[in-house]
Amino acid sequence: MTAISLSSPRAVAWPAILREAGMAAAVAVLLTLPLVGFRTVDRPVGLGIETRFDEVIAAVALVFFGRLGLCLIREGQALAVLVLSIAAAVAGLLIDLPTPMLNVILVLGGAIIAIRAGISVGTHRSKLTQAERDRRMDRFGAKVQDASRFLGPIGIALAVAFPLLPIADRQLLDIGILLLTYVMLGWGLNIVVGLAGLLDLGYVAFYAIGAYSYALLATYFGLSFWACLPLAGILAVIGGVMLGFPVLRLRGDYFAIVTLGFGEIIRIILVNWYQFTGGPNGITGIPRPSFFGIADFTRTGTETMPSFAEMFGLEFSSVHRIIFLYYLILVLALMVNLFTLRIRKLPLGRAWEALREDDIACTSLGINRTNVKLAAFAIAGMFGGFAGSFFATRQGFVSPESFTFIESAIILAIVVLGGMGSQMGVVLATFLVIGLPEMFRELADYRMLAFGLGMVVIMLWRPRGLLAHRDPTVLLHGRKGSGGGGAAAGTAAAGGQGIAGGRAK
Amino acid sequence: MEHAYFLQQLINGLSLGAIYGLIAIGYTMVYGIIGMINFAHGEIYMIGAFVALITFLVMGALGITWVPLALLLMLASAMLFTSIYGWTVERIAYRPLRSSPRLAPLISAIGVSIFLQNYVQIIQGARNKPLQPIVTGNFVMLDGEVSVSYIRLATIVITIALMYGFTQIINRTELGRAQRACEQDKTMAGLLGVNVDRIISLTFVMGAALAAVAGMMVLLTYGVIDFYIGFLAGVKAFTAAVLGGIGSLPGAMLGGFIIGLIESFWSGYVGSEWKDVATFSILVLVLIFRPTGLLGRPEIEKV
Numbered sequence: 001m002t003a004i005s006l007s008s009p010r011a012v013a014w015p016a017i018l019r020e021a022g023m024a025a026a027v028a029v030l031l032t033l034p035l036v037g038f039r040t041v042d043r044p045v046g047l048g049i050e051t052r053f054d055e056v057i058a059a060v061a062l063v064f065f066g067r068l069g070l071c072l073i074r075e076g077q078a079l080a081v082l083v084l085s086i087a088a089a090v091a092g093l094l095i096d097l098p099t100p101m102l103n104v105i106l107v108l109g110g111a112i113i114a115i116r117a118g119i120s121v122g123t124h125r126s127k128l129t130q131a132e133r134d135r136r137m138d139r140f141g142a143k144v145q146d147a148s149r150f151l152g153p154i155g156i157a158l159a160v161a162f163p164l165l166p167i168a169d170r171q172l173l174d175i176g177i178l179l180l181t182y183v184m185l186g187w188g189l190n191i192v193v194g195l196a197g198l199l200d201l202g203y204v205a206f207y208a209i210g211a212y213s214y215a216l217l218a219t220y221f222g223l224s225f226w227a228c229l230p231l232a233g234i235l236a237v238i239g240g241v242m243l244g245f246p247v248l249r250l251r252g253d254y255f256a257i258v259t260l261g262f263g264e265i266i267r268i269i270l271v272n273w274y275q276f277t278g279g280p281n282g283i284t285g286i287p288r289p290s291f292f293g294i295a296d297f298t299r300t301g302t303e304t305m306p307s308f309a310e311m312f313g314l315e316f317s318s319v320h321r322i323i324f325l326y327y328l329i330l331v332l333a334l335m336v337n338l339f340t341l342r343i344r345k346l347p348l349g350r351a352w353e354a355l356r357e358d359d360i361a362c363t364s365l366g367i368n369r370t371n372v373k374l375a376a377f378a379i380a381g382m383f384g385g386f387a388g389s390f391f392a393t394r395q396g397f398v399s400p401e402s403f404t405f406i407e408s409a410i411i412l413a414i415v416v417l418g419g420m421g422s423q424m425g426v427v428l429a430t431f432l433v434i435g436l437p438e439m440f441r442e443l444a445d446y447r448m449l450a451f452g453l454g455m456v457v458i459m460l461w462r463p464r465g466l467l468a469h470r471d472p473t474v475l476l477h478g479r480k481g482s483g484g485g486g487a488a489a490g491t492a493a494a495g496g497q498g499i500a501g502g503r504a505k
Numbered sequence: 506m507e508h509a510y511f512l513q514q515l516i517n518g519l520s521l522g523a524i525y526g527l528i529a530i531g532y533t534m535v536y537g538i539i540g541m542i543n544f545a546h547g548e549i550y551m552i553g554a555f556v557a558l559i560t561f562l563v564m565g566a567l568g569i570t571w572v573p574l575a576l577l578l579m580l581a582s583a584m585l586f587t588s589i590y591g592w593t594v595e596r597i598a599y600r601p602l603r604s605s606p607r608l609a610p611l612i613s614a615i616g617v618s619i620f621l622q623n624y625v626q627i628i629q630g631a632r633n634k635p636l637q638p639i640v641t642g643n644f645v646m647l648d649g650e651v652s653v654s655y656i657r658l659a660t661i662v663i664t665i666a667l668m669y670g671f672t673q674i675i676n677r678t679e680l681g682r683a684q685r686a687c688e689q690d691k692t693m694a695g696l697l698g699v700n701v702d703r704i705i706s707l708t709f710v711m712g713a714a715l716a717a718v719a720g721m722m723v724l725l726t727y728g729v730i731d732f733y734i735g736f737l738a739g740v741k742a743f744t745a746a747v748l749g750g751i752g753s754l755p756g757a758m759l760g761g762f763i764i765g766l767i768e769s770f771w772s773g774y775v776g777s778e779w780k781d782v783a784t785f786s787i788l789v790l791v792l793i794f795r796p797t798g799l800l801g802r803p804e805i806e807k808v
Binding site for chain 2: 048257464
């Protein structure tokens with residue numbers, strides 16, 4: 001028996017595979033029958049119902065063949081599956097199915113299976129265990145981390161040069177501003193989640209506080225953006241301390257749910273305090289930022305300020321303001337990044353990372369758990385507040401709708417998908433989470449569907465995030481292969497060198 | 506008059522609390538057994554409400570109009586189909602992540618939640634779905650000063666009955682014993698011959714079935730649902746679970762009733778705008794003074 005199965009490894013156990021695919025299809029029938037098969041429709045006399053069984057059949061067939069494909073890959077028939085799945089994906093692009101959703105599923109499903117099959121054909125990796133695959137990806141993450149030494153400056157140079165490129169039109173600049181806003185928020189939240197290891201589900205509250213601070217201060221007191229930016233940060237810090245002080249004693253998930261509640265409370269206050277915040281209508285007519293208070297971006301300038309174009313002898317263009325906003329958010333985001341990179345090497349940053357790893361040990365070593373966590377919470381809140389003011393001045397309009405829980409979830413997803421604590425990861429994840437859906441605007445409704453699905457798929461594929469690689473900030477014996485730290489391990493000199501090496505990194 | 510108003514709010518609060526409690530059981534059981542916040546549970550409840558609505562409409566089209574039979578079929582179909590959703594979500598999105606860092610299943614759950622919300626929005630439309638009252642009539646007390654719809658009373662009664670049956674399952678049956686064993690130590694339970702994967706799947710199925718009951722009750726009580734009802738109900742039910750002490754079944758029910766009563770009395774005496782703020786504030790206060798919730802076991806830190 002063994003000899004036979006060894007000599008013919010291509011033999012496929014069809015009955016077992018068919019049964020497995022059949023089971024999946026049966027589950028798919030039960031899932032889709034009530035919700036997809038029947039559609040509630042508004043009729044003059046109340047709700048009516050119509051049937052869509054063709055979609056159920058199509059969906060079930062897709063599940064059946066998808067499962068079959070995955071089973072065949074497992075059985076070593078990857079090549080055939082590759083060809084068929086590519087054919088299916090192409091068919092999904094060309095043929096009109098009953099609804100566009102089925103097309104999307106067919107294309108995506110075909111592509112995913114094709115990728116799986118392709119990997120399997122290329123490297124025969126389908127036999128690798130999850131742990132081995134994780135290790136491979138970790139090595140890749142470590143390489144990216146090492147490469148960030150020059151990838152970082154290259155990225156910054158590209159970001160700085162971007163508005164000067166000929167391709168940068170208004171629309172692309174707007175997307176760039178959006179991406180940078182989320183990069184900034186991601187880096188800010190990374191301080192709480194990635195460094196201090198606290199799960200904050202209500203980060204959007206600080207964003208909202210910052211946005212409304214600027215909006216209210218500017219419309220009530222006529223303060224300028226530059227005066228409001230620090231004030232918004234301070235108000236966000238106050239909010240963070242007020243919330244943080246009582247709840248930071250809580251652990252893990254309790255903390256998460258209280259921060260979620262805090263985010264909702266802020267939003268409900270914004271909706272209900274009609275006289276002050278304008279309720280659900282929000283605040284309109286928020287002033288745009290000036291060029292550091294010396295020039296204005298309008299065509300003719302104001303009574304107190306000349307026009308930016310006039311001042312610099314340029315031809316007036318409405319893009320100037322967009323470019324200015326772009327650089328503004330770039331500087332703000334880089335400020336957060338620089339702060340994070342530097343503070344990791346200060347006692348406070350070290351205390352955060354130590355708390356994340358083991359807070360009981362930290363308490364035993366005399367670190368005041370609550371104060372250290374509070375610092376992380378307040379500082380991250382401040383950056384959220386800055387981002388919020390920027391958001392308000394860019395939009396010229398704020399309403400509670402911009403600060404729903406989904407926003408917190410998106411920011412958290414950016415941090416976790418990128419790999420907690422990884423600054424490069426945040427940038428990468430922002431491009432995936434914000435940039436990619438931005439490109440498929442015409443898919444409208446299906447965008448969020450794909451977004452949710454994408455979050456699940458990435459987590460299944462890389463549970464620790466795309467660039468998860470936890471480099472210790474401080475090492476006792478230095479990095480392997482970086483100087484003689486390893487050879488002289490154990491001596492005080494080597495220890496010192498190791499720490500210096502860690503610092504230099 | 507004062508008394509009557511109080512009694513009215515009390516009963517409204519209890520029936521609302523019963524719904525939160527039913528959802529909260531799903532949160533608390535899953536948290537107890539695998540230690541994760543099943544963020545998609547609110548969406549499961551929403552799907553339960555939709556399945557119940559669709560079943561009712563299909564029965565209307567088939568000509569089944571005898572109300573008790575219709576209600577029974579609605580309940581059965583909502584529980585069946587919704588629990589399949591619960592099972593599938595666990596199988597696809599959580600099981601592969603069981604040994605991953607704590608945040609991974611949470612992010613996956615948020616993804617599932619976003620997916621299910623948009624899935625229902627796309628296939629059933631974004632408009633809210635009104636349904637004419639199926640169960641009509643009121644139970645009148647105190648010379649007509651207090652009137653409680655039968656469906657609210659039924660909600661309270663059904664919830665208490667389900668709760669009793671459920672406690673019996675957990676405490677008396679082999680399945681319940683296996684669940685409690687998995688909650689304490691999954692590895693050891695596995696070594697002793699408990700099929701841990703199956704137990705966890707069944708936990709999700711049970712939670713989803715209870716959420717489906719809650720969804721159907723909401724549909725019958727308020728007569729209108731939309732694809733977005735899952736989020737706020739989910740958050741409040743989780744709040745209820747934490748309030749009662751997460752991992753504790755009676756705690757979840759107690760927490761649900763407390764949240765329901767707070768909401769109802771706050772709406773009745775203060776105003777309905779701030780009721781959510783009141784709920785969350787009470788949660789914060791309870792957690793500060795009793796971090797393990799009302800009926801939770803104190804957490805022992807092992808070093």
